[in-house]
Amino acid sequence: MDSITSKILYNEEVAPGYFRIGLEWKGVLVLPGQFVMLRVSDSLDPLLRRPFGIYKVLNPKWVKSAGGYRGSGIELLYSVVGRGTIRLSRRVAGDVAGLLGPIGNGFPVPEQSRNKEQKVIMVAGGVGTVPFYLLADLLGADSALLVGARSKEVLALVKDFRPLKCKVAISTEDGSVGAKGLVTDLLKEEIAKGGPSVVYGCGPLGMLKAVAEVSESLGVDSFVSLERSMACGIGVCLGCAVKGTEHAARPGRPPEYVMVCSDGPVFKSSEVEWSRL
Amino acid sequence: MKKNDNNKTGNNKAGKGVTKLPSMAVNVAGLKLSNPVMTASGTFGYGLEFAPYLDLSRLGGVVVKGLSPKPRPGNPGPRIVETPCGMLNAIGLQNVGVDAFIEEKLPKLRKVKTRVIANIFGESVADYVLVAKKLDGARGVHAVEINISCPNVKKGGMSFGVNPKEAARVVRAVRKATALPVITKLSPNVSDIAEMARAVEEAGSDVISLINTIPGMVIDIEKRMPVIARGIGGLSGPAIRPIAVRMVNEVYNAVSLPVIGIGGIMNASDAIEFMIAGASAVQVGTASFVDPQAAEKVVDGIADYLVRHKMSAKKLTGSLQK
Numbered sequence A: 001m002d003s004i005t006s007k008i009l010y011n012e013e014v015a016p017g018y019f020r021i022g023l024e025w026k027g028v029l030v031l032p033g034q035f036v037m038l039r040v041s042d043s044l045d046p047l048l049r050r051p052f053g054i055y056k057v058l059n060p061k062w063v064k065s066a067g068g069y070r071g072s073g074i075e076l077l078y079s080v081v082g083r084g085t086i087r088l089s090r091r092v093a094g095d096v097a098g099l100l101g102p103i104g105n106g107f108p109v110p111e112q113s114r115n116k117e118q119k120v121i122m123v124a125g126g127v128g129t130v131p132f133y134l135l136a137d138l139l140g141a142d143s144a145l146l147v148g149a150r151s152k153e154v155l156a157l158v159k160d161f162r163p164l165k166c167k168v169a170i171s172t173e174d175g176s177v178g179a180k181g182l183v184t185d186l187l188k189e190e191i192a193k194g195g196p197s198v199v200y201g202c203g204p205l206g207m208l209k210a211v212a213e214v215s216e217s218l219g220v221d222s223f224v225s226l227e228r229s230m231a232c233g234i235g236v237c238l239g240c241a242v243k244g245t246e247h248a249a250r251p252g253r254p255p256e257y258v259m260v261c262s263d264g265p266v267f268k269s270s271e272v273e274w275s276r277l
Numbered sequence B: 001m002k003k004n005d006n007n008k009t010g011n012n013k014a015g016k017g018v019t020k021l022p023s024m025a026v027n028v029a030g031l032k033l034s035n036p037v038m039t040a041s042g043t044f045g046y047g048l049e050f051a052p053y054l055d056l057s058r059l060g061g062v063v064v065k066g067l068s069p070k071p072r073p074g075n076p077g078p079r080i081v082e083t084p085c086g087m088l089n090a091i092g093l094q095n096v097g098v099d100a101f102i103e104e105k106l107p108k109l110r111k112v113k114t115r116v117i118a119n120i121f122g123e124s125v126a127d128y129v130l131v132a133k134k135l136d137g138a139r140g141v142h143a144v145e146i147n148i149s150c151p152n153v154k155k156g157g158m159s160f161g162v163n164p165k166e167a168a169r170v171v172r173a174v175r176k177a178t179a180l181p182v183i184t185k186l187s188p189n190v191s192d193i194a195e196m197a198r199a200v201e202e203a204g205s206d207v208i209s210l211i212n213t214i215p216g217m218v219i220d221i222e223k224r225m226p227v228i229a230r231g232i233g234g235l236s237g238p239a240i241r242p243i244a245v246r247m248v249n250e251v252y253n254a255v256s257l258p259v260i261g262i263g264g265i266m267n268a269s270d271a272i273e274f275m276i277a278g279a280s281a282v283q284v285g286t287a288s289f290v291d292p293q294a295a296e297k298v299v300d301g302i303a304d305y306l307v308r309h310k311m312s313a314k315k316l317t318g319s320l321q322k
């Protein structure tokens, strides 16, 4: 992990309210599913850095021994939801911004987690597609991306996945794109197709909970990337705690709470006390 | 200022390229610091977490997360929320416990050339004494800081921090339990901070640090519920700085003990403001979340200021002009 001042290479709107920002970071090594803490401005208000998943690595080279991509920078994809992201959306190429990371464990990468036949089913809610781009690129046809969204904005979110070999399925609440309904219905169908699989989820809490439940009921392991308000991103403020189940306990630590930033953000669903989230 | 008031303490990295560096060293009631900049408890982990980002040996001291007799799991989440120029936290004093600190964290901290200050708390006077005694024998601990003021835990600090008699009771007991310098960290949540300061001075505290966080609340208007699970949290960050500077000045005028200024220090100018108000040293808190290198930058900035004003750190303390 490193703390750097990075140059903004580009910052552009890809769909109403969605931006992608390129940040210079020579030699950065990214594991799929990691995130950064980004200082959106030098002002004292908003004060804290904001967490964003790493979407892409610029000029990526797969480093097998590390299980990650090395590159010359990173790209983030963010939705504008409040004060910090509004400010961020106004920054322009050539500006500098404080970056801390790459942070977290990321999703288990294939060599570590599975045998060849196992399919990785990635379930994203809205901008929850972010941590899956690198994985989808890596796994290709061995993976499927299921995206649930409100409406047509989903087209901007899946655009970059289209050229990849990864299978993409969409559901929207209003039925304007893909199937009308919930992404967990797509998940049930995908699991029902058979063959060994593992499920990765990223998105709103309610969706993650449903993903964990559906996976468990169908006898499939699932991993989820959790979100919590964060101050430090390096495990010291103890602000991003979530309740873990008994066997989530780490040695030398009171077992009750795990930190999303330093123990996660990816957790095995069975290690999270969903009722306490 | 004496002509030969130059640096003799080996703190020569600060104020690069300057031949005559005014002394950065401060002696806070027996606690000798190479410079006046420490980190605030609860914002710097157990110190080592920051080793990748800054040179710990360049800090005057490191104050570790509050330690209790037994490990504590802390509060349910959400534990933090951002506020205008600040944040609220209700961590609930989660910590590894004093034994694990001594066995696992301290051996590694000993290898770093800095002063280690152990922040302690408890739910009874006996708790405080127990933790203080254990630390007294631990090599590598240079002082204890008594947190009588944490507003987060129902049964914990608050009752000691708001009542001069109770505060004095804890300080007196800890004073007896350890040979280390004793710093008492005051809560701002009182109507007369000078009275609190005098009470802990009389009880034998060597140093006073202040302020701890200020109780606050943020409400989610859609859910009509507090954002933080516990409802109330402690406010920190630049939003509290003017309150903290005022209280440091009041305490400086009320007692003869050295004072450590805490509250919303983001950069060297903020730290210098506290020193002018009467602080002999300062602690950098929330700023370390915003920028993990913040504390080291404060050291550099103070050095530059002292060079510019041809002044030692010691002389800066209480230099407020009327």
Ligand SMILES: Cc1cc2nc3c(=O)[nH]c(=O)nc-3n(C[C@H](O)[C@H](O)[C@H](O)COP(=O)(O)OP(=O)(O)OC[C@H]3O[C@@H](n4cnc5c(N)ncnc54)[C@H](O)[C@@H]3O)c2cc1C
Pocket: A035, A046, A050, A051, A052, A053, A054, A076, A077, A078, A079, A080, A081, A082, A083, A084, A085, A086, A127, A130, A226, A227, A228, A229, A230, A265
């Ligand atoms: C590990 C992690 C990875 C993330 N990755 C991405 C990403 O790739 N792209 C992206 O667009 N967003 C991502 N987020 C969410 C992003 O951090 C928040 O949207 C952002 O911090 C909001 O800042 P703001 O100042 O604009 O909003 P605020 O003014 O702080 O809040 C506006 C609204 O957003 C909600 N909000 C604030 N912080 C969060 C949060 N951490 N998680 C969820 N909701 C929040 C608030 O409750 C409020 O309703 C991630 C969050 C985490 C924890």
Ligand SMILES: Cc1cc2nc3c(=O)[nH]c(=O)nc-3n(C[C@H](O)[C@H](O)[C@H](O)COP(=O)(O)O)c2cc1C
Pocket: A237, A238, B040, B041, B042, B043, B065, B066, B089, B091, B093, B119, B147, B150, B185, B211, B212, B213, B235, B236, B237, B238, B240, B262, B263, B264, B265, B283, B284, B285, B286, B287
């Ligand atoms: C997340 C967090 C945890 C804290 N934990 C402790 C603690 O364990 N003991 C203590 O005495 N003070 C604790 N504090 C208070 C700080 O040490 C400091 O007094 C306060 O935050 C004001 O300084 P600041 O505005 O620079 O952060 C904590 C503060 C924060 C933000």
Ligand code: FES
Pocket: A229, A230, A231, A232, A233, A234, A235, A236, A237, A238, A239, A240, A241, A259, A260, A261, A262
């Ligand atoms: S954000 Fe500080 S511990 Fe996770």
